[in-house]
Amino acid sequence: MVNSNPVPPPTPDAGEAAIRAVGLVKRFGPVVAVDGMTFDLAPGRIYGLLGPNGSGKTTLIRLLTGMTRATEGTAHVLGVRMPDRANLARIGYMTQGDGVYPALTAGENAQFFGAAYGVEDAAQVDEALRLVELADRAKTIAGTLSGGQRRRLSLACALVHKPPVLFLDEPTVGVDPLLRVQFWGHFRQLADAGTTIVVSSHVMDEADRCDELLFVRAGKVIARGSGGQLRAEAGTDDLEAAFLRFSGETAVAA
Ligand SMILES: Nc1ncnc2c1ncn2[C@@H]1O[C@H](COP(=O)(O)OP(=O)(O)O)[C@@H](O)[C@H]1O
Numbered sequence: 001m002v003n004s005n006p007v008p009p010p011t012p013d014a015g016e017a018a019i020r021a022v023g024l025v026k027r028f029g030p031v032v033a034v035d036g037m038t039f040d041l042a043p044g045r046i047y048g049l050l051g052p053n054g055s056g057k058t059t060l061i062r063l064l065t066g067m068t069r070a071t072e073g074t075a076h077v078l079g080v081r082m083p084d085r086a087n088l089a090r091i092g093y094m095t096q097g098d099g100v101y102p103a104l105t106a107g108e109n110a111q112f113f114g115a116a117y118g119v120e121d122a123a124q125v126d127e128a129l130r131l132v133e134l135a136d137r138a139k140t141i142a143g144t145l146s147g148g149q150r151r152r153l154s155l156a157c158a159l160v161h162k163p164p165v166l167f168l169d170e171p172t173v174g175v176d177p178l179l180r181v182q183f184w185g186h187f188r189q190l191a192d193a194g195t196t197i198v199v200s201s202h203v204m205d206e207a208d209r210c211d212e213l214l215f216v217r218a219g220k221v222i223a224r225g226s227g228g229q230l231r232a233e234a235g236t237d238d239l240e241a242a243f244l245r246f247s248g249e250t251a252v253a254a
């Protein structure tokens, strides 16, 4: 398969962060959506952003993808400070909800998103649809697809340009259990091939599919580690209980 991606896939040096946030702050008037986040995320791993609704996950993803500007601090993706239009060719972003055009066919959607990032190879568009098992729906109007099919199409659109960094904002919300398993299979396959994946969720049940978790509460990363590490650190087998434990410590420290 010819990869017509116009930007050569960067190969970060060993130890170099794929994603770096330094002192990131985003305010909306009096609301501090992201309240001073600093972290490095290594290439080829799946990171879970876990936190309740309103904790700042989507805003963080929008800062990292350069969709919104930080009030303070910096975000780098593959060594490039965001926002950076050209760097978007290296970034896939599956937004919360369905980011596809209902009036276009599934194939046209994938083609459109690919074209936005310079993908001219029709085979690459087909490949993305095949990956999410929608090749047979290429000519179906997206608005008439089932909810699960639209989520799959959203995923295809996010990765049609083979980005080395992929942000998935609550990708499995409203997705049935079988499709969830398939999605996680895709994510793991992509990570094994070197893709850095950041996936947000407000539920803990898929947390153990991530290599590492960042617990997000009130715009801050309150804990970070593998599910096992966080459970051990919090002294509980239950991740939700661990989250509350870390929240409590933050409240005391603040
Ligand atoms: N464009 C915006 N304007 C004003 N407030 C916003 C905007 N986007 C997000 N917020 C606020 O920032 C906080 C974090 O929201 P969000 O990042 O969407 O959290 P999450 O994705 O974790 O649910 C919330 O209080 C939300 O209301």
Ligand SMILES: [Mg+2]
Residues within 6 Å of the ligand: 057, 058, 059, 096, 169
């Ligand atoms: Mg959100």
